[in-house]
Amino acid sequence: MINWLISLVFVISIFALGMVVDYYFLQRRGFKFAAGKFWGLGLGSVAIVQLVCFVVRVPVTIITVEVVTMVVFLTILVDRKLRMHLVEEVVQLPGKINVRKIAVFGLFAAGVFVLTFSETIWGHDALAFWVSKGRAFFVDSGISHRAVFAYWPYDYPLLWPLVSTWFYQFLGQSDLYFVRIIPFVTFMLIGVSLRKWWIQVVFFVTPFALMLLIKPEYGGNADLFVGFFVLLASYYLLDGEIMYSGIFLGLAALTKNDSLPLLLAFPIIAIIFLRHEKGWRSGIALALAVVALDVGFKWYFKFNNRYLDHSFASVLAARPIGKYMLYTVQSFREEFRQVYRWGLGWWLVIFMLLSHYKMLGSNRRILAVLILIGVFFGSLLWVYYVTPEDQASHIGSSLSRVLMQIYPTVLLLAATVQESTKKIMGVRRVTAKVRSK
């Protein structure tokens, strides 16, 4: 029971940390409640705190974790304005919520909770590096050379391992069972962050989304976190809050190298399409700061990269590029129609996007998200071409998981184009009525 309580306090502390970071550093003492944003910023903050601890040679022990948590909770208690905002939010909550929807969501969450915690993490990738690195950092009280080089591939980003380390310090032991609370909350917040109830429902009943959380072989992987961060980045891009997009794309790249192309493309997209938006300069600056952090970390440890340390001339000579790219495209086509994994999720996305094709080009924010998605698929084409493994087996073992990194974002985009069209149609109808009068 005590472990459940500690896990709950951990979850609350991550929300609180994200809220404090947002309030003081990003909103400059402004307050806008968003559970997904707070959770994302909280996860990112614990990773960055540990990276800073490594640089300044401060061990990450239970004392470090307790001090940070106490400071966060005390800040909320001491800062009257922040406390008032929070109380206001809680007081307004009953008026905002739909009891029936909350009840259904609660039942669903309870069911998924039982399914998730019926097994512990038991998958190769999680135990070969993700949570194992987290355990190694826990044993070594922070990032150490020994732990970094204990599990190959060494160059994998460390956000998820560092978050698990933080949790282990909280719990006082490394445990593959209770650590599942982190992907569980992340999964729920992905759904909640999809804005419209009908697309939330489509996400929650996507079989593979559930599998990725519940199945022990996938439960400790990082794909769900990447999906969450890319979704938040797109969410704020569509809202015109470019600074948050830069931050969350940065956190996605600190979770998995797969998102690095998105982060690198972001400044270019921002300069071309988003120059008139609020905070586009800080968004670019923060994204570039994460690129520098990532490159600096990899340079310090002299990491190699399986996909970049190649003789591209020999790859080009050995592999006919057209055939290989076509094979990957065919794999996408085949994967989209695996209904036992995706339901008709991809069907709906393609339908919504093509049936509202005019909307895609008419709005710069929507276009920017669409280009990010294009960059994601383009980078996959490249990775599956230069992969040192056999292309077919690499695609077979990873494509479905990798697609989950972009799936919440494409659902959000589909919902956005549909809702935007509805709004425009509504405005036109009203205008026509006024004219006829």
Added chain:
Amino acid sequence: MIVRLWQLFGWFYVSLAVALLGYFLVSKNNKRLIKNLAVTVCFSVGLYYSLIFVVSYGPKTANFFKGWNKVETVTSGGQNRFAEFLDEVLPLSASGCVLWHNDVPTVYLISELYPRHFIGMDKGADLSDCKVVVDPEKHNVYATK
């Protein structure tokens, strides 16, 4: 030709093309109907396959009510107990090899033995350089030197 196209696209893409064609041909009022129908069908199919997954997973939920210790033992096939035993008997400076056994138990034990330096080894490989050999299959540990 038709057979080949059907293999490539099947009912998934054909129905998508039909729905799109229908969407562009019908009047504005019916467009909404098609969209609602698409969302409903999508939800139903997703729900159907999710339920298949959940039902197939159902028996495992009994573990949830038995407590987390039991869950860890069941999922790991007792490897967690073995790891605890190894933690007791092996000094922190120990190093050696873990025999490959269905991948996951091997990487799990390597992880749990940290900071001891252990590497995975094929069963048929030369183990003469391994000071300690851990066999996840038989829950056995022995010294070679």
